[in-house]
Amino acid sequence: MTAAASTFRPWTPPRRTERLSLLPFLWQSWRDPLAIWGEAHFQELYISGQSPLGRSLVVSDPAGVRHVLTDSAANYVKGDLQRRVLGPMLADGLLLTEGEQWRRARRIMAPLFTPAHTTRTVEAMDRVCRRRVEGWRLQHGARVLNIDSEMSGLTFDILSATLFSDDLDGDAAGFEKALNHFLAVGARISPLDALKAPDWIPRLGRVASGGDARFFKERVNALVARRRARLEQGDAPDDLLTALLSARDEEGDGSGLSNHEVASNILTFILAGHETTARTLGWTLHLISRDRRVADILKAEADAWDRSAGGLRDLIWHRAVIEEAMRLFPPAPAMIRQALEDDVIGGHEVKAGQSVLIAPWVIHRHEKLWAEPDAFHPERFLPENRKSIDRYAWLPFSGGPRICIGAAFAMQEAIIALAEILKAAEVEAITPVEPRPIHQVTLRSSRTMRLRLRARRDQPGA
Numbered sequence: 001m002t003a004a005a006s007t008f009r010p011w012t013p014p015r016r017t018e019r020l021s022l023l024p025f026l027w028q029s030w031r032d033p034l035a036i037w038g039e040a041h042f043q044e045l046y047i048s049g050q051s052p053l054g055r056s057l058v059v060s061d062p063a064g065v066r067h068v069l070t071d072s073a074a075n076y077v078k079g080d081l082q083r084r085v086l087g088p089m090l091a092d093g094l095l096l097t098e099g100e101q102w103r104r105a106r107r108i109m110a111p112l113f114t115p116a117h118t119t120r121t122v123e124a125m126d127r128v129c130r131r132r133v134e135g136w137r138l139q140h141g142a143r144v145l146n147i148d149s150e151m152s153g154l155t156f157d158i159l160s161a162t163l164f165s166d167d168l169d170g171d172a173a174g175f176e177k178a179l180n181h182f183l184a185v186g187a188r189i190s191p192l193d194a195l196k197a198p199d200w201i202p203r204l205g206r207v208a209s210g211g212d213a214r215f216f217k218e219r220v221n222a223l224v225a226r227r228r229a230r231l232e233q234g235d236a237p238d239d240l241l242t243a244l245l246s247a248r249d250e251e252g253d254g255s256g257l258s259n260h261e262v263a264s265n266i267l268t269f270i271l272a273g274h275e276t277t278a279r280t281l282g283w284t285l286h287l288i289s290r291d292r293r294v295a296d297i298l299k300a301e302a303d304a305w306d307r308s309a310g311g312l313r314d315l316i317w318h319r320a321v322i323e324e325a326m327r328l329f330p331p332a333p334a335m336i337r338q339a340l341e342d343d344v345i346g347g348h349e350v351k352a353g354q355s356v357l358i359a360p361w362v363i364h365r366h367e368k369l370w371a372e373p374d375a376f377h378p379e380r381f382l383p384e385n386r387k388s389i390d391r392y393a394w395l396p397f398s399g400g401p402r403i404c405i406g407a408a409f410a411m412q413e414a415i416i417a418l419a420e421i422l423k424a425a426e427v428e429a430i431t432p433v434e435p436r437p438i439h440q441v442t443l444r445s446s447r448t449m450r451l452r453l454r455a456r457r458d459q460p461g462a
């Protein structure tokens, strides 16, 4: 690392030094699972033990992670917990299905998310980003923005424009409200889930958020039905929804996705795609607001970008800063897998049915895997340094066959959004108190993140 490298260290939650007994464990799992991690998790590559959830193995060794996610992926399923938490919304979408149902849907959808296919959306993404930045009217003075809601609105608008040509009934604000309520109330790990209580015992959070799930389902079902009708009339727009409805399982029996499958996947894209990218942008802007040197490098790079798809390749600092932000603040902080059969991972026995935890939050800040793990050093991800990072030590998008299908889409979107913001604005902190991460399905800020955006005065003609 160069002498001039940044040394900003974002606020890091305190780490436990003692074991949690059952009740505090259940309380923390519900309130904020980040508080469960202890000092040892960031020092040991395997932690096996009897947790209140039963026997589990926390795997942070890149070789062990590779074993679970890739080499022996067929032996590890997602398990009940994720399905119980997200099932009410996403039951038959790609994120939660398993076996042949998942394989067939992934085969059909994979060609729509390749980097080459994603490049076709650059212009639409850029249009949406410019519209949002112009809407801030920075020329009339600096503005303090609610970054959480601005970034959620932005990534929702991008999905809406690129996936379904803005054809979804209802405004972004309505969706954001329902989504926030669902994440804050419905999608928590209920102590009853953790204790594997039967489904007929109602979970309060899920009952309270039933309206959110209905709101989403009704809108998306109507969208799919409308589009199917337009396809039959021959006037459907050329976007991802049309592609989803037209795609066929060429390697299989040639059939397509049902309306229900398409609706479940649109909901999955909205939930898995817009919230994660919004949080990535929020944490990235927070880091930039605290590091003037990095901000200056990014502004120069953004100014040089001609808004072309080809020019995105030159935004190497943009990519590096976003990747470093996702290392420090992984939008999906933990993944759970359940072993189907007995196995051994890195010398540790795993019994059939046992849970295996892979936590990017822990792996990305592990003392054995990173130099200065809690410091913001985007240089790590510059092309000349990146090759020394183990593929399985940096997993914001997971790995193996169940790797995020939207990874190229999300990176492209985040880079464009950041470049458009920095072409126009300085990003400034408004208080020395930093936002604190909390794990609520995604890694969010425990209090609303606010930053000041000021029109840049150093641009030609400013």
Ligand code: HEM
Pocket (backbone or CB within 6 Å): 078, 094, 095, 096, 106, 268, 269, 272, 273, 274, 276, 277, 280, 330, 331, 332, 335, 336, 395, 396, 397, 398, 401, 402, 403, 404, 405, 406, 407, 409, 410, 411
């Ligand atoms: C920064 C943004 C994003 C992050 C950090 C992220 C992260 C992840 C992770 C970690 C997984 C694996 C979950 C697991 O194995 O338990 C995943 C899966 C998935 N993601 Fe993303 N994601 C992002 C953006 C997107 C976008 C933009 C889309 C769609 C437009 C998307 C759609 C999906 C889908 C459908 C899956 C399930 C894939 C499968 O199981 O085959 N994600 N994502």
